[in-house]
Amino acid sequence: xxxxxxxxxxxxxxxxxxxxxxxxxxxxxxxxxxxxxxxxxxxxxxxxxxxxxxxxxxxxxxxxxxxxxxxxxxxxxxxxxxxxxxxxxxxxxxxxxxxxxxxxxxxxxxxxxxxxxxxxxxxxxxxxxxxxxxxxxxxxxxxxxxxxxxxxxxxxxxxxxxxxxxxxxxxxxxxxxxxxxxxxxxxxxxxxxxxxxxxxxxxxxxxxxxxxxxxxxxxxxxxxxxxxxxxxxxxxxxxxxxxxxxxxxxxxxxxxxxxxxxxxxxxxxxxxxxxxxxxxxxxxxxxxxxxxxxxxxxxxxxxxxxxxxxxxxxxxxxxxxxxxxxxxxxxxxxxxxxxxxxxxxxxxxxxxxxxxxx
Numbered sequence: 001x002x003x004x005x006x007x008x009x010x011x012x013x014x015x016x017x018x019x020x021x022x023x024x025x026x027x028x029x030x031x032x033x034x035x036x037x038x039x040x041x042x043x044x045x046x047x048x049x050x051x052x053x054x055x056x057x058x059x060x061x062x063x064x065x066x067x068x069x070x071x072x073x074x075x076x077x078x079x080x081x082x083x084x085x086x087x088x089x090x091x092x093x094x095x096x097x098x099x100x101x102x103x104x105x106x107x108x109x110x111x112x113x114x115x116x117x118x119x120x121x122x123x124x125x126x127x128x129x130x131x132x133x134x135x136x137x138x139x140x141x142x143x144x145x146x147x148x149x150x151x152x153x154x155x156x157x158x159x160x161x162x163x164x165x166x167x168x169x170x171x172x173x174x175x176x177x178x179x180x181x182x183x184x185x186x187x188x189x190x191x192x193x194x195x196x197x198x199x200x201x202x203x204x205x206x207x208x209x210x211x212x213x214x215x216x217x218x219x220x221x222x223x224x225x226x227x228x229x230x231x232x233x234x235x236x237x238x239x240x241x242x243x244x245x246x247x248x249x250x251x252x253x254x255x256x257x258x259x260x261x262x263x264x265x266x267x268x269x270x271x272x273x274x275x276x277x278x279x280x281x282x283x284x285x286x287x288x289x290x291x292x293x294x295x296x297x298x299x300x301x302x303x304x305x306x307x308x309x310x311x312x313x314x315x316x317x318x319x320x321x322x323x324x325x326x327x328x329x330x331x332x333x334x335x336x337x338x339x340x341x342x343x344x345x346x347x348x349x350x351x352x353x354x355x356x357x358x
Contacts, residue, residue, distance in 0.1 A: 067123045068217030069103040071341035074123045080209035083199065084148040086139060087117040088131040089242075093190040094259075095268040098126035105276075106142060106346045109286060111293035113240040113352055118142055122215075126269075130193030131186060135159035135172070138348075141299040143168045144323050147213040151199065153180055153192040156294050169208045171199060178202050216326040219338040221309075227338065232313035235279060235357040237347060246279055246345075248311045253340060255279055255308070277342030279308040280329065282318050286350035297350070305329050306355075309340045313357055 065078045082103070087096055089107070099105060102119040110116045118139055119129075134154030140162050143150040150170040155163060163170055171194075173180040178198040182191045203209055221227070233248040235255075244265070246255040254275040257265045265274050283304040286295040302319040307329065316331040329337040349355060 067103060068215045069120065069122050070343055071218070071220035071339070072123060078122060079125070080212040082120050082122040082146050082148040082215070083125060084139075084143050084146060084150050085119045085121070085129045086133045086135060086150075086152040087119050087129070088133040088190050089115050089117050090190065092187060093131045093133075095266045097128065097130050097193070097268045099274055100267040100270055100272065101126050102343065104344045104346060106348060108136070108138065108297075108348045109239065109295060109350045109352060110136060111295060114242045115239065120146060120148065125196055127197070128193050128195045130183070131190050132173070132180065132192045132194055133189070135163060136294065137162050138295075138297040138299050140168060141323050143170075145299075145320070145326055147215060149199075149203065149208055151194065153194075154189075156290075156292075158289065158294070169206065171202055176202070218344075219336045220341050221338045225338065227307065227309060227312055227314045229307075229312040229314035230357075231311060232308050232357040233311050235308055235313075235355065237349065238354045238356075239352055246276075246308070248308075250311060253277060253310060254342075255345075257345070276345045277309065277340040278344040280337075280339070280344055280346045281306040281308070281355065282327070282329075282346060282348045284348055284350050286352070295350070297348070299323065299327075305337070307337045307339070308357070 064073060064075050066073045067078060069082070087093075087099070089096070096117075099117070099119060101121060101124040103122045103124075104120040106118040106120070107115050108118065116133060116136075121129075129151065132151065132153040134156065135150070135152040136156055137159050139152070140150065140159060142148075144167060148168070150163070150168050151172075152170070153173040155172060155174065160174075163172065171178050173192065173194075178194060178201075180192050180194045182188060183193055184191075233250075235246045237244050243261070244257060244259045245262070246257050248255050252275075254277055257274045257276070259265045266272060267274060284297050284299070284301070285303070286297045288294070289296040300320045300322060302317065305316045305318040307314045307316065314331055314337060316329055316337055318327050318329050320327045331337055
């Protein structure tokens with residue numbers, strides 16, 4: 001249930017004047033059988049790595065394209081730039097909606113020794129997003145890296161000043177005509193949502209998709225390539241007030257995320273576990289910025305990195321030339337780290353997080 005939602009006209013069903021003939025019955029059976037065959041064919045294609053039908057009907061593009069963020073082929077052309085959303089990640093906000101559709105999810109430390117998510121939607125765009133939370137300056141730094149459109153509800157004083165300098169296109173509930181709404185099954189401030197239709201209308205009005213942005217690709221494994229590293233089928237991240245784990249399943253090549261020593265972490269809309277093919281750890285140093293405990297993080301300073309994929313851990317480093325450049329991840333020999341094709345969680349962790357894996 002949610003508040004401030006405009007109602008839509010219900011489709012009227014027409015009642016037939018008379019019973020259909022037997023021939024019509026047969027034709028109906030044939031049509032249904034063909035439809036089932038098409039659906040099953042699509043499921044098989046998805047399971048065997050074929051084209052992924054990623055977008056919802058209200059997003060209209062033509063052609064097909066491989067995402068530089070997942071290495072996967074989508075059945076339609078990708079958007080001109082990604083949508084990046086600030087997603088709440090404290091207990092009252094869980095479960096969140098449509099994290100399973102994000103190409104990449106960044107998890108950042110925030111004040112209170114907790115974490116907040118930046119979900120990057122590029123290959124698949126859901127019809128709504130949430131719970132949406134406020135901005136921190138390093139979230140804007142991330143948006144600059146991916147040439148994205150930033151979506152948030154609120155901002156810290158430092159982030160407000162940063163955003164008002166127009167370094168990235170953004171929609172914020174604090175100064176936008178776009179309608180955010182609150183769902184009734186969560187309590188404020190953990191229940192703010194926004195529809196894709198609202199975002200898309202603003203994108204069209206501002207011309208943010210008039211020119212397609214070049215998104216620098218990750219490196220991806222191909223064929224029989226495998227990363228060389230330590231075995232790692234279980235990874236645990238421990239902040240004082242946020243603890244979560246990833247467990248590897250060799251049958252699916254995916255990592256399943258859990259929280260608080262094994263509690264489920266699911267997508268609200270699918271009611272299924274959140275999974276990913278890669279976990280990329282980006283180690284940073286943070287400092288307290290103000291009396292509220294908000295953090296300052298230099299997203300260009302460089303540091304240690306670890307890639308978890310296919311059940312192994314590859315140690316390396318990260319670097320970034322400037323705030324408008326992509327972060328580069330390399331192994332100990334200086335070779336670019338290669339990901340398994342599929343979605344990724346990037347864990348930006350500071351000195352307040354302990355990481356263990358086995």
